Amino acid sequence: MKIEYTLLKEEKNTRARLGKIKTNYGIFETPMFMPVGTQATVKTLSPEELKECDAGIILANTYHLWLRPGEDVIDHAGGLHKFMNWDGPILTDSGGFQVFSLAKPKDITEEGVKFKNQYNGDSLILTPEKSIEIQNKLDSDIAMSFDECVGFPHTRKYVEESVERTLRWAKRGKDVFNNPRQSLFGIVQGAEFEDLRKHCVEELVKMDFDGYSIGGTSVGEPKDVQYQMVEYACKYLPKDKVRYLMGVGDPIDIVENVIRGVDIFDCVSPTRLARHGHALTKYGKINLKNAKYKEDFTPISSECNCYACKHYTKSYIKHLINAEETFGARLLSIHNIYYLINLTKELREAIKNDNILEYREEFIKNYYGEKEN
């Protein structure tokens, strides 16, 4: 069965939406933050810990799983859910972002992207058809069309050509798509140009995808440009389909983009920040390596209900991070993922109460009000 998106409510004063998504592996409400399990594991966490963080859906990376262990191994295991012991929904990306950002040198042609395998140097090509074939085998709940993610800055001319290629690639992928349990999303490109975003949305909608992603963000653009890009995409996207903003996980960006009409988000930031000793809190990001936490026997946040905050102190987590013990990164990953999912939960509440603008004001006051490091 394909996913079913239901728009439950629109916030009175903004474009923020409350929705729910029904999948073969359970129902979850939107807005929702999606933890990233790059290599079929959300770094340092067990599936049970993800459930405890109320993760409604997770993301896995097609590029990484294609190279290791290979989509056939996962297919033979019975698909990604069984392979990694995760019985909740999974979204896979197309591999596009990774071949553009990780694999070098690369060569973009009409056929696809040629690059070297980072592990063994083999020449590889990722095409729209190949990306879909891999994702069909991975058997995720939601697959992404293969697109070109244009960097920032760029010329309008390049973006114009790139949007057309992305549309041709979306069509090619849709034509070979062959997994009745899976949904396929089209990806809206067009950078900061309203007419190009509008054009891209209109052409994708003609192809009738199961949902739409907003791409071309998190590539180095200023925040106001990102919000503009999202506004231009959401303005034209159909209301009855889910909208996924790719690679965005900064707390304020989640707030701002929910207000602009985004439903789901993903980002590696909560686990990456954790490995560097950082924790997200209502009052901003704190760095547990800071000497002042040496004998701080209070939790990261006294208001937080995550496993790390219920049982461990800043002093202990600081010690684990200093000692390079992975349990430290695990505790911080749990906390940061819980924080972002809880943020989307609070945003859902604000949509219900039609007070999301007040929520944003309060959020900014707390988050940027007092700087800690």
Added chain:
Amino acid sequence: MKIEYTLLKEEKNTRARLGKIKTNYGIFETPMFMPVGTQATVKTLSPEELKECDAGIILANTYHLWLRPGEDVIDHAGGLHKFMNWDGPILTDSGGFQVFSLAKPKDITEEGVKFKNQYNGDSLILTPEKSIEIQNKLDSDIAMSFDECVGFPHTRKYVEESVERTLRWAKRGKDVFNNPRQSLFGIVQGAEFEDLRKHCVEELVKMDFDGYSIGGTSVGEPKDVQYQMVEYACKYLPKDKVRYLMGVGDPIDIVENVIRGVDIFDCVSPTRLARHGHALTKYGKINLKNAKYKEDFTPISSECNCYACKHYTKSYIKHLINAEETFGARLLSIHNIYYLINLTKELREAIKNDNILEYREEFIKNYYGEKEN
């Protein structure tokens, strides 16, 4: 309160003993394998996961905690149990083994051992008094006397002198010991010389320790020499006190030394093997990096009830290890710790049934019968 050891039963045909130890943090049966939490964390595991492995007691390293975060931080946190959120019993070593094996260059004098701090190069000295002072502050349930762990091979003359120094150090530590919640063990040295082991036991028993450790093993000696050392120590040790063999965790060594009268063991091997992709099984050690497990969708062991074996396949764990994902080391650590604790559980059962020699025969047949990589 100090620990209370009760000898419940001696096996009919050997020196193997079934016992129980009552501590301020619960009761556990012996023989028992103790996982090692070097830096106040058993690498990759949570306290809840240790409980699920039926860990009766864990070990923490005085040397590491002295250097990072420092015993005062842990003291101010309310002791090691509170610091690391472990409400079961804890044993701390003396730091002796680490200054002898890790810290170089070192200088052994009557006062103690001088060495350089491995993190900042500072000159430090660990003395019997300092070791006890640190352990008193860590507030573990069982502390160790500071001893000299002699390497292998060695001259009889050196061991003779060293045993006398170890005895003088044991006395000095006992004299300054000052924590009524903690028990203190003496350490039997004397290498492979029966008369020196006997002498060391007799002198320690005069000082009346709460339990006795057997030292000078796991320093490169052949297995038969290790078993001989243990035999010579156990032969003279009092029956009403617990016996702890330090640093031994090879499965066959646990079996052989339980038969010779040892009650508790510790070793870093289960977590270290895990980080290298190895799993302990009834049929020997297997290496998950081996290509043959690529599409092996069965658990590490179909007979094992650990979390890893209940939910994950060799194929998935192999992928995690290849991809250097810490969840792989975590699953293998859980499995290996469960395996060793379960081994001591089976040995307790064999002692109850007076069939430990048959158990050993069956164990060896299975473990060494079919070689896997």
